[in-house]
Amino acid sequence: xxxxxxxxxxxxxxxxxxxxxxxxxxxxxxxxxxxxxxxxxxxxxxxxxxxxxxxxxxxxxxxxxxxxxxxxxxxxxxxxxxxxxxxxxxxxxxxxxxxxxxxxxxxxxxxxxxxxxxxxxxxxxxxxxxxxxxxxxxxxxxxxxxxxxxxxxxxxxxxxxxxxxxxxxxxxxxxxxxxxxxxxxxxxxxxxxxxxxxxxxxxxxxxxxxxxxxxxxxxxxxxxxxxxxxxxxxxxxxxxxxxxxxxxxxxxxxxxxxxxxxxxxxxxxxxxxxxxxxxxxxxxxxxxxxxxxxxxxxxxxxxxxxxxxxxxxxxxxxxxxxxxxxxxxxxxxxxxxxxxxxxxxxxxxxxxxxxxxxxxxxxxxxxxxxxxxxxxxxxxxxxxxxxxxxxxxxxxxxxxxxxxxxxxxxxxxxxxxxxxxxxxxxxxxxxxxxxxxxxxxxxxxxxxxxxxxxxxxxxxxxxxxxxxxxxxxxxxxxxxxxxxxxxxxxxxxxxxxxxxxxxxxxxxxxxxxxxxxxxxxxxxxx
Amino acid sequence: xxxxxxxxxxxxxxxxxxxxxxxxxxxxxxxxxxxxxxxxxxxxxxxxxxxxxxxxxxxxxxxxxxxxxxxxxxxxxxxxxxxxxxxxxxxxxxxxxxxxxxxxxxxxx
Numbered sequence: 001x002x003x004x005x006x007x008x009x010x011x012x013x014x015x016x017x018x019x020x021x022x023x024x025x026x027x028x029x030x031x032x033x034x035x036x037x038x039x040x041x042x043x044x045x046x047x048x049x050x051x052x053x054x055x056x057x058x059x060x061x062x063x064x065x066x067x068x069x070x071x072x073x074x075x076x077x078x079x080x081x082x083x084x085x086x087x088x089x090x091x092x093x094x095x096x097x098x099x100x101x102x103x104x105x106x107x108x109x110x111x112x113x114x115x116x117x118x119x120x121x122x123x124x125x126x127x128x129x130x131x132x133x134x135x136x137x138x139x140x141x142x143x144x145x146x147x148x149x150x151x152x153x154x155x156x157x158x159x160x161x162x163x164x165x166x167x168x169x170x171x172x173x174x175x176x177x178x179x180x181x182x183x184x185x186x187x188x189x190x191x192x193x194x195x196x197x198x199x200x201x202x203x204x205x206x207x208x209x210x211x212x213x214x215x216x217x218x219x220x221x222x223x224x225x226x227x228x229x230x231x232x233x234x235x236x237x238x239x240x241x242x243x244x245x246x247x248x249x250x251x252x253x254x255x256x257x258x259x260x261x262x263x264x265x266x267x268x269x270x271x272x273x274x275x276x277x278x279x280x281x282x283x284x285x286x287x288x289x290x291x292x293x294x295x296x297x298x299x300x301x302x303x304x305x306x307x308x309x310x311x312x313x314x315x316x317x318x319x320x321x322x323x324x325x326x327x328x329x330x331x332x333x334x335x336x337x338x339x340x341x342x343x344x345x346x347x348x349x350x351x352x353x354x355x356x357x358x359x360x361x362x363x364x365x366x367x368x369x370x371x372x373x374x375x376x377x378x379x380x381x382x383x384x385x386x387x388x389x390x391x392x393x394x395x396x397x398x399x400x401x402x403x404x405x406x407x408x409x410x411x412x413x414x415x416x417x418x419x420x421x422x423x424x425x426x427x428x429x430x431x432x433x434x435x436x437x438x439x440x441x442x443x444x445x446x447x448x449x450x451x452x453x454x455x456x457x458x459x460x461x462x463x464x465x466x467x468x469x470x471x472x473x474x475x476x477x478x479x480x481x482x483x484x485x486x487x488x489x490x491x492x493x494x495x496x497x498x499x500x501x502x503x504x505x506x507x508x509x510x511x512x513x514x515x516x517x518x519x520x521x522x523x524x525x526x
Numbered sequence: 527x528x529x530x531x532x533x534x535x536x537x538x539x540x541x542x543x544x545x546x547x548x549x550x551x552x553x554x555x556x557x558x559x560x561x562x563x564x565x566x567x568x569x570x571x572x573x574x575x576x577x578x579x580x581x582x583x584x585x586x587x588x589x590x591x592x593x594x595x596x597x598x599x600x601x602x603x604x605x606x607x608x609x610x611x612x613x614x615x616x617x618x619x620x621x622x623x624x625x626x627x628x629x630x631x632x633x634x635x
Contacts (some may be wrong), residue, residue, distance in 0.1 A: 025599025054570025
């Protein structure tokens with residue numbers, strides 16, 4: 001019967017070489033006696049307890065008996081332990097934030113539970129290392145708070161959200177509670193139970209975090225001609241296949257609240273257009289026509305078989321309309337999410353042509369500035385171009401997003417899409433469309449126009465614009481005998497992020513309707 | 527702490543070495559402390575203290591033979607030295623002077 005191997009390694013690492021023989025021998029001897037008398041588990045606990053609690057005394061051992069090499073080794077161990085703790089903390093932090101995002105329905109409680117449990121665990125470990133551990137724990141918890149708060153006060157990190165502040169505020173008492181409980185029960189079993197409970201939460205988080213995995217690396221890189229590859233991510237099973245088309249500036253990640261839920265009922269594919277996310281940059285100008293050609297090659301080359309249900313957002317609803325013109329036979333249905341309209345030029349009559357033109361020019365200028373900055377690698381999370389980081393994302397995913405959002409390729413693509421818009425406008429904006437009996441649902445975001453208030457628009461102007469939007473989307477829906485436009489009150493332009501359940505329900509309805517001869521209805525979406 | 531003074535834990539370790547006589551080494555000293563004082567002691571703290579009081583000349587040590595009972599490791603034996611006995615006497619005398627004439631019972635109310 002031998003002591004736990006890892007604990008032996010720990011003892012070897014912290015004991016001065018000259019004393020290792022006698023220290024390890026003393027521990028072994030007592031361990032063997034205890035194992036015989038009280039059983040192996042109790043002896044293991046005792047050995048671990050001795051090994052861990054001996055660290056401070058052994059490290060602070062007289063300098064005279066320590067060679068230079070041993071001192072350097074000790075310093076290296078201390079640095080290694082600190083780095084390991086930081087990495088562990090980062091991993092635990094990631095997992096806690098994964099809990100935060102993925103465990104819905106329980107509110108933020110799992111997030112707090114995991115965070116405070118983590119704090120209690122470290123409090124108990126600290127109390128176990130030092131006999132009078134409570135003071136040490138208090139100091140450690142205040143150091144922890146300082147490490148997080150000082151960079152924020154100095155402006156190096158983003159401020160905390162309300163939930164993060166609560167988590168941090170609760171961490172100090174939680175650490176102390178862990179330490180106090182350990183002082184009272186003096187049981188290593190407590191530490192083990194806490195460690196097991198924490199692992200369970202973290203594993204659950206890791207399992208839930210699997211939902212992020214598709215967005216952290218390229219999924220399937222499919223050639224679309226000219227040696228260019230686009231990133232395709234399909235999940236679920238069935239036919240027709242739901243194809244998600246993001247809008248200008250968004251990678252496939254914009255569908256992350258929609259795709260997993262839909263994939264439980266159907267096969268769902270999202271992709272990054274050229275220059276976005278993990279797809280290759282460059283290629284021909286990003287006209288609507290080129291986008292449609294790319295999408296069709298992508299689906300064909302990836303052997304994603306029609307029929308498709310196309311779900312397209314905002315500006316790239318033009319892609320969906322042109323796709324329908326060219327490949328009507330391959331479509332089983334279509335959902336347009338707050339789509340852009342050619343009639344938008346007519347908004348000049350509501351807000352004034354001058355403001356309308358100025359907005360368009362300012363938008364283009366903004367994109368050009370961002371593109372230039374991206375080329376010189378001057379963009380970073382938090383600036384005007386990239387926008388603030390989403391603090392709810394795990395650090396890993398946040399880094400991936402920042403990489404994508406600051407990439408010159410993305411801004412080249414955005415600029416190209418913005419300036420190519422007029423290249424095939426006549427074809428794209430044809431009003432002669434007849435989609436026959438194609439189930440078609442248009443979602444109009446009821447609150448999309450409200451932002452104009454900040455731009456100085458009057459209530460009457462906004463109401464007029466809303467009426468015009470409704471009319472234009474009604475026209476859109478009229479392309480099909482089975483088309484309908486649903487105005488969703490109170491929802492912003494990014495419907496798939498703001499109220500994903502509306503988009504999910506709309507797509508499910510179209511899947512159902514594609515198999516029956518009924519017209520979609522708005523009733524179930526409201 | 528002055529070179530010839532004993533800290534509390536040093537005093538406890540030194541007394542344990544004295545009590546154990548020929549059987550004094552890390553493991554027995556640690557167990558002696560726990561069983562007599564009732565406070566838990568780590569092997570690291572015991573060895574660090576032994577090393578310190580050895581440097582002060584209060585104890586001397588020598589390595590024994592490796593035994594299977596110790597996982598093939600040798601033990602370091604400790605023996606109290608004359609200066610160690612002197613230091614204990616001095617500490618006891620100091621404490622006795624401090625306690626002299628005090629009635630703790632009257633203070634414990």
